[in-house]
Amino acid sequence: MDLTVEPNLHSLITSTTHKWIFVGGKGGVGKTTSSCSIAIQMALSQPNKQFLLISTDPAHNLSDAFGEKFGKDARKVTGMNNLSCMEIDPSAALKDMNDMAVSRANNNGSDGQGDDLGSLLQGGALADLTGSIPGIDEALSFMEVMKHIKRQEQGEGETFDTVIFDTAPTGHTLRFLQLPNTLSKLLEKFGEITNKLGPMLNSFMGAGNVDISGKLNELKANVETIRQQFTDPDLTTFVCVCISEFLSLYETERLIQELISYDMDVNSIIVNQLLFAENDQEHNCKRCQARWKMQKKYLDQIDELYEDFHVVKMPLCAGEIRGLNNLTKFSQFLNKEYNPITDGKVIYELEDKE
Amino acid sequence: SELTEAEKRRLLRERRQKKFSNGGASSRLNKITGQASSHLNAESPLDAPSAAKTTPPASVHSATPDIKEDSNVAPQLDLLKQLAAMQGQGTGKSTPQDSSTPDLLSLLSSMNTGMPSAEGTPSFGQAAPAAPINQAALDYHDYLLNRLKAWTILVKWVFFLLPYLYLITRPNSSVWPAYAFTQSAWFAPLRNPSNFTRIFATFEFLSISIYYQLLKNVEHKSKIKNLQDTNKLVKLVSLVPEGVIPVANLKGKLITLLQYWDLLSMLITDISFVLIVLGLLTYL
Numbered sequence: 282m283d284l285t286v287e288p289n290l291h292s293l294i295t296s297t298t299h300k301w302i303f304v305g306g307k308g309g310v311g312k313t314t315s316s317c318s319i320a321i322q323m324a325l326s327q328p329n330k331q332f333l334l335i336s337t338d339p340a341h342n343l344s345d346a347f348g349e350k351f352g353k354d355a356r357k358v359t360g361m362n363n364l365s366c367m368e369i370d371p372s373a374a375l376k377d378m379n380d381m382a383v384s385r386a387n388n389n390g391s392d393g394q395g396d397d398l399g400s401l402l403q404g405g406a407l408a409d410l411t412g413s414i415p416g417i418d419e420a421l422s423f424m425e426v427m428k429h430i431k432r433q434e435q436g437e438g439e440t441f442d443t444v445i446f447d448t449a450p451t452g453h454t455l456r457f458l459q460l461p462n463t464l465s466k467l468l469e470k471f472g473e474i475t476n477k478l479g480p481m482l483n484s485f486m487g488a489g490n491v492d493i494s495g496k497l498n499e500l501k502a503n504v505e506t507i508r509q510q511f512t513d514p515d516l517t518t519f520v521c522v523c524i525s526e527f528l529s530l531y532e533t534e535r536l537i538q539e540l541i542s543y544d545m546d547v548n549s550i551i552v553n554q555l556l557f558a559e560n561d562q563e564h565n566c567k568r569c570q571a572r573w574k575m576q577k578k579y580l581d582q583i584d585e586l587y588e589d590f591h592v593v594k595m596p597l598c599a600g601e602i603r604g605l606n607n608l609t610k611f612s613q614f615l616n617k618e619y620n621p622i623t624d625g626k627v628i629y630e631l632e633d634k635e
Numbered sequence: 636s637e638l639t640e641a642e643k644r645r646l647l648r649e650r651r652q653k654k655f656s657n658g659g660a661s662s663r664l665n666k667i668t669g670q671a672s673s674h675l676n677a678e679s680p681l682d683a684p685s686a687a688k689t690t691p692p693a694s695v696h697s698a699t700p701d702i703k704e705d706s707n708v709a710p711q712l713d714l715l716k717q718l719a720a721m722q723g724q725g726t727g728k729s730t731p732q733d734s735s736t737p738d739l740l741s742l743l744s745s746m747n748t749g750m751p752s753a754e755g756t757p758s759f760g761q762a763a764p765a766a767p768i769n770q771a772a773l774d775y776h777d778y779l780l781n782r783l784k785a786w787t788i789l790v791k792w793v794f795f796l797l798p799y800l801y802l803i804t805r806p807n808s809s810v811w812p813a814y815a816f817t818q819s820a821w822f823a824p825l826r827n828p829s830n831f832t833r834i835f836a837t838f839e840f841l842s843i844s845i846y847y848q849l850l851k852n853v854e855h856k857s858k859i860k861n862l863q864d865t866n867k868l869v870k871l872v873s874l875v876p877e878g879v880i881p882v883a884n885l886k887g888k889l890i891t892l893l894q895y896w897d898l899l900s901m902l903i904t905d906i907s908f909v910l911i912v913l914g915l916l917t918y919l
Contacts, residue, residue, distance in 0.1 A: 284638075284643060284646060284647060284650075284772075284856075284857065284858055286647065292640070514644070514648060515641075527667070527671040527673065530667055531664070531667050531668065531671075531673070531675055534663060534664055534667055535664070535679075535680075537655075538655060538660050538663075538664075538679050538680055538681050539680050541651075541652065541655050541660075541681060542680050542681050546648065548644075548647065548648070548651065582666075582667070582670065586663060586666070586667075588858060589647050589650050589651045589654070589858060590651070
């Protein structure tokens with residue numbers, strides 16, 4: 282019974298079942314580089330499938346990582362025909378919602394009330410109001426997931442086989458992952474209210490022909506689908522990214538425990554920015570040696586704590602890992618583990634990004 | 636038999652979950668913070684009592700001030716409003732099923748304190764029940780250990796101890812001339828009974844060392860640490876929070892002691908075997 286775990290993400294990169302892959306960890310550990318790398322490797326190894334990389338971090342980095350501008354709509358990465366990226370922009374989405382509300386208020390303004398509401402919203406009141414809600418980014422990211430599922434069910438527009446999330450630092454991500462549960466509860470209660478208050482609520486929300494109960498049930502079903510998919514290890518997994526330092530290790534462990542408490546699968550850890558100083562003949566300074574010694578201490582701990590996880594050890598490169606070429610070069614070590622003796626030269630080969 | 640990728644993934648998942656259950660999660664955090672002498676919280680969300688997550692809603696009266704004060708409610712309330720806005724903002728066709736006043740305040744209070752999941756099913760975000768121990772993997776590990784022990788004892792007893800004891804008690808037996816090497820000069824010290832203690836001690840030292848290495852290989856292969864994962868005493872000790880007993884790394888020390896005991900028990904078994912065989916040979 283061979284239960285050895287490979288120190289790479291080959292099984293994930295070649296996986297044909299995974300629909301949702303979350304990449305997360307503490308701030309500044311290389312989440313965006315790692316998520317881009319995973320997305321690139323998956324897209325390269327499965328050319329017949331479509332991949333989408335979504336940034337749910339309010340401070341988006343995808344555009345900078347690839348060196349081209351992405352927006353709230355999915356757009357293909359230049360040079361790859363099966364990888365698209367998008368950055369969810371809460372302010373733009375909220376502005377759309379605000380504009381919709383304004384036009385609706387103006388349309389219903391024949392009784393005089395609409396004008397007041399319309400003028401109130403003209404200044405972007407709704408956007409200002411909702412934009413300040415903590416967790417709105419996560420809520421909007423979640424709406425994207427729902428839209429994606431709906432599109433796939435209905436076969437509308439561009440569909441993606443796998444969605445990779447470049448998540449925000451741990452706290453935001455956990456809130457995002459809690460959303461299906463929170464929404465389920467809210468919708469449950471909301472359903473009870475609509476049943477009890479029926480007509481009063483309808484008049485509250487304006488005159489239209491929308492079946493609120495039907496919509497709510499539909500939404501509930503969608504949320505439940507997501508909840509089930511997120512907890513199915515064949516469909517969803519979480520890749521933790523960390524660096525070999527105490528705080529990062531501590532936060533990774535807490536993140537893993539939270540994810541397990543949500544019943545989510547987590548089996549891979551990427552340890553970034555490793556120096557491998559003893560194999561570096563060119564730049565083996567005293568500081569590098571001291572830092573590598575410290576990194577090794579935590580690497581030993583990581584090896585011991587996560588012997589059943591895919592622990593991928595990634596090198597610290599000499600240059601910035603930006604642009605598709607650099608990312609592709611770097612990402613190969615996710616598929617086949619980095620060997621400091623034979624692969625050492627790659628860390629100096631990254632192109633300068635002007 | 637060969638495992639499929641899916642089976643392997645499942646077994647690994649169960650093994651991971653097992654390591655985080657039964658107090659293992661807090662112990663891991665303790666280990667991380669302990670080695671760095673950190674004061675960060677080592678209480679695991681997995682070991683928190685699940686009751687805290689399913690606290691029943693507080694009463695209407697007591698809940699009201701909490702709602703005003705607790706800023707955590709605000710985003711959820713706003714999200715609720717936002718959901719309503721997103722859902723078409725129109726009138727519904729549904730009719731009220733009863734005319735009673737909705738219990739809005741208890742809803743808010745529920746949001747504040749957490750609600751039980753619908754239909755009693757474990758919900759996303761709620762602590763997962765402790766993972767079942769992967770009995771198949773443990774049984775297989777036990778089988779490997781028992782097989783190793785049995786083979787070690789068999790080889791030691793049948794191929795060394797028994798012939799050796801027979802040799803020193805029956806040096807003139809007609810059996811020995813059939814084996815030419817027993818008549819050679821370098822074999823003479825083995826035939827000398829006065830060397831028994833030295834030879835037996837050397838043999839035990841070597842055989843126990845080899846046995847220990849093989850045991851470690853089995854543990855490494857099956858990724859189950861025999862004492863750490865299966866011993867009840869170790870499990871009990873790991874439940875004791877760090878600092879309660881004034882002995883640092885109590886679990887580690889206990890595991891070391893148990894390892895020594897495991898090896899010592901092998902030695903005691905061999906000594907017993909030698910005594911029994913010697914006793915029997917005196918009567919034969």
